[in-house]
Amino acid sequence: MSLASHLDELKRKHGDIEREIDEAMLHPSVDDLEIANLKRRKLAIKDEIEKLRIEPTTH
Template sequence: MSLANHLEELQRKHGDIERELDQAMTHPSVDDLEIVTLKRRKLALKDEIEKLKANPTKH
């Protein structure tokens, strides 16, 4: 997989998690732990995206 494709896939996943998080936060029945887990996954993807953008030749 090329770097551009990998970044695109990570950004898609980040967007998917963001939408899932938005939906979870509007439903009071959603467990706080699930929201925290989604936020952590979203942040991890963002960190990986930023790392790849900062050092594209290392990946």
């Protein structure tokens, strides 16, 4: 997988999780822990995207 396609896939996943968070927050029955876990996953993907943008030659 090329770096560009990997970044595109990470961005897609980041957007998907963002939509999941938005949807979960609309439903009061969703556990706060579940929302926190989604936010952690989203942040981890964002960190990976930034790492790949900064250091593309080492990956």
